Amino acid sequence: MHVLEQSLPRDLRDLRRGIRRRTIYQHTVRSDRTTLAYIERVTTEGAEVRTLAEVADRIIVFDRDLAFVPFSDEPHRALRIQHPALVRLLARHFDEAWARAVPVHPERVPLRTPVVTSDPQRTILQAVVGGETDESIARRLGMSRRSVAEHVRRVSERLGSNSRAQLGCLIATSGLLSGLLSGLLEA
Template identity: 45%
Template sequence: MFRTLGGGDLTTNRAKGTHPHPMTEWCEEGGRLYATALRTGRIARADVEPAPCLMEFALLHPDPDDPDWLRPVAPVVALSRQLNPLEHEIAERRRLAVDLAETFQPFMALGTQIATVSDSITVLEGGERINAALNMATVQCRTEVLTLQPSDRMSERSLLRGLERDKPLIERGVRIRTVYQHTARYNPEQLAYAARLSDGKAEYRTIDELVERLIICDETVAFIPARDDQQVALELRHPGLVRYLIKLFEYLWDRAVPLSTGTPYEAATGGITDVQHSIAKLLVEGHVDEAIARRLGMNVRTCRAHIAKLASALGSGSRAQLGYLIAQSGILQQDH
């Protein structure tokens, strides 16, 4: 759930090592050719020689009607094929997590008896220690997990760890509620992750802006990042702090849009989308494009495309005029 360093372990297996890279790090030529194949429905076998990874990763297969052509495997099918083998590793780690929880369970009551106020805040350094603490908390969880997840690209390893923690929770009847940013609706990894877990016990919503990650288990323990690189986190067990963070989560949850319903990128009243409304607010506050993109969980190019559409909708011919027209239009006073 907290992002960890490193990508997946799936690499090409060329004997001479001339084209090795993980599936999570597409080579430029491979990405371009796969996109072309998806758009056109097929691609000439000779055209893909610069990117042998496409065949090695089974993203293309021979056209049964013409051996000189290759047809693309649908992205959702390719992603599923890569996720399925991970289930075996998930099962092994799940058993290890349960064994660890049972080993430490006899000492939990003793630790509670001698706990002081300072014990309610623990600094966790390093991805391994953070994930170990999260694993322990989720193994012990019995009712509900609440999470805030600002948008980013989920690595294969992060996806594995998320599934490893969340799937057994749902199997035990634990409810999971997660708030992403709106940009998650266009992130295939996050959509695939949500689809694999959404069966009534897991609910997902999106909102325009989230500041930081937050994970709360059973209203007793919360995890928040303590450094921008996600390699230091705080484990909070003080009841007052946890209650405060739950109220923050519920505030955002009530204002978020269910992932299964309409997209906030569709135009609202006046031709301005909810996302463009958020961008307009940040523009008037004086934020530059890079800061707006970072706060809304999108890349700078996408942010600037929304600004251009906003300018077109308001009839603005310059950046300075856009700020004036936003203020004069009254869109910031609309109920969003």
């Protein structure tokens, strides 16, 4: 059974008891049917869900008094943090990520077409300008290397680039990073 399916009854019970829940996922979940079904169920009960391009470390903050940071190598164990300064730092980190994140509205997301927002596209292009490889970009964004390479190929073709270095220069000087990129990458 999928982890989200296992946690759904507990999460719905908590939401019905009035517990506020805000969750940030990666943009890549916007094309995952199971996750979208979970998001649709919890948002109808009052949860808020947003997505970001970057892979984010998981943190759980309760009432800004207590935080947990799960161990990556032991999924059922976590570091319990009660020091006020550390909890404040983690809460502020979450709030900053929340402000950058894009709200998820499952009823508006077509389940057959992967959704690509301007945020991951912008992140990919900024990484190309910064000299990152497709592999490192993919790892950071939680995407396949082939997906990143396809985004890069489309932009390279549109801008008439002959090399990765030239592409980085063209992106940096073209003004692409200041505007919406969806038209450039969707065609």
